[in-house]
Amino acid sequence: xxxxxxxxxxxxxxxxxxxxxxxxxxxxxxxxxxxxxxxxxxxxxxxxxxxxxxxxxxxxxxxxxxxxxxxxxxxxxxxxxxxxxxxxxxxxxxxxxxxxxxxxxxxxxxxxxxxxxxxxxxxxxxxxxxxxxxxxxxxxxxxxxxxxxxxxxxxxxxxxxxxxxxxxxxxxxxxxxxxxxxxxxxxxxxxxxxxxxxxxxxxxxxxxxxxxxxxxxxxxxxxxxxxxxxxxxxxxxxxxxxxx
Numbered sequence: 436x437x438x439x440x441x442x443x444x445x446x447x448x449x450x451x452x453x454x455x456x457x458x459x460x461x462x463x464x465x466x467x468x469x470x471x472x473x474x475x476x477x478x479x480x481x482x483x484x485x486x487x488x489x490x491x492x493x494x495x496x497x498x499x500x501x502x503x504x505x506x507x508x509x510x511x512x513x514x515x516x517x518x519x520x521x522x523x524x525x526x527x528x529x530x531x532x533x534x535x536x537x538x539x540x541x542x543x544x545x546x547x548x549x550x551x552x553x554x555x556x557x558x559x560x561x562x563x564x565x566x567x568x569x570x571x572x573x574x575x576x577x578x579x580x581x582x583x584x585x586x587x588x589x590x591x592x593x594x595x596x597x598x599x600x601x602x603x604x605x606x607x608x609x610x611x612x613x614x615x616x617x618x619x620x621x622x623x624x625x626x627x628x629x630x631x632x633x634x635x636x637x638x639x640x641x642x643x644x645x646x647x648x649x650x651x652x653x654x655x656x657x658x659x660x661x662x663x664x665x666x667x668x669x670x671x672x673x674x675x676x677x678x679x
Contacts, residue, residue, distance in 0.1 A: 441558045442599035451486065458490040459602045460639040461497025466490060485511045485518035486559070492525045493566075497602050497642060505529040505536050512541055517552050517563035520544065524566040531573045544571065553590070558598045565594035565603055569610060576614045584614050605634035609646055616653055624653040644670055 447455055450473050457465040470487050473479070479487070488511045495504035504525060511522035523544045530536035544567055553564035568591035575584035588611050595603035608631030615624040628650045635643035647670035654663030 440561065440597040441556065442597070443558050443562055444599060446558055448483075451483075454487060454490050458494040458497065459600065461494055461499075461602065461642045462639065463491065463494040463498055463500065463503070466494040481514065482518065485514035485522075488514075489518060489521050489525065492522075492529075493602070496525060496529060497606075497639075499642070499645060501529040501533040502536065505533070517555075517557075517560040520548055520552060521559075521563035521566055524563065524570040527570040528566070528573060531570070531577060546571075553594055561594050562598045562600060562603070565591045565598060565600065568594065569603070569606055572614075573610055576610065576617060579617075581614060581618055585611075588614065601634055601638055605631045605638070605646075607631075608634070609649065612649060612653065616656060621653065621656055621658075624656070625650065628653055 443455060444452075454466060454469040454473060457463075457469055470491060473487060489508060492504045492508035492511075495501075495507055508522045508525040508529075511518050512526075513519065514522065523542050526536075526538060526542050527544060530538050530542075549564050549567040549571070552560040552567075555561060568587045572584045572587035572591060575581070575587055588607055592604070592607045592611075595607055608627050612624050612628035612631065615627055628646060632643055632646045632650060635646055647666060651663045651666035651670060654660075654666060656663075
């Protein structure tokens, strides 16, 4: 890897840029419209189609639509690397956020697969590795393998930064915040969640509501009861407010 690794934005084809931005914002409706325009343009390679499929899945995940994201990523499971790894990552992540989703044998990820990708100069390979580390970090957190989870999430953070995925960084901060909450590190939990919240508010205010809930819960767990209750009330008001 070079001292200044290439980012996703630097390798996007002209007709992919809109798709990437919509996925980052967590706007699946806009992604669908962008995909239709993309498909109406020049013929696409298998890699182009896999990227479009996975960016759709990412947009759905970023919008909190886990079941739909789980299904949307499935066609890319048979795509060439790094897209098969990326597809597995999205499905693992979705399945861990929604317990009813069951993984198939071809959804399994190994660290060897991921580690091979993170060393590539191609930003899509590094991004696939970042998504995989994020998913595996969530698995490790939920299974109380907290030291391993921290290592995995730190690896995801480094790769998300190198590819400049803002939604990816927000997701890592959220996952790290939950991990620190499990470890009883109240103040660190709050600061980490607020870092993720700040990114989401820049990308898409609507998608920051779930993190407000996490922030409120972290405040309560840290015995800041009045502040936590205020944040949770504000989050409920935001959810109930009609869209403009």
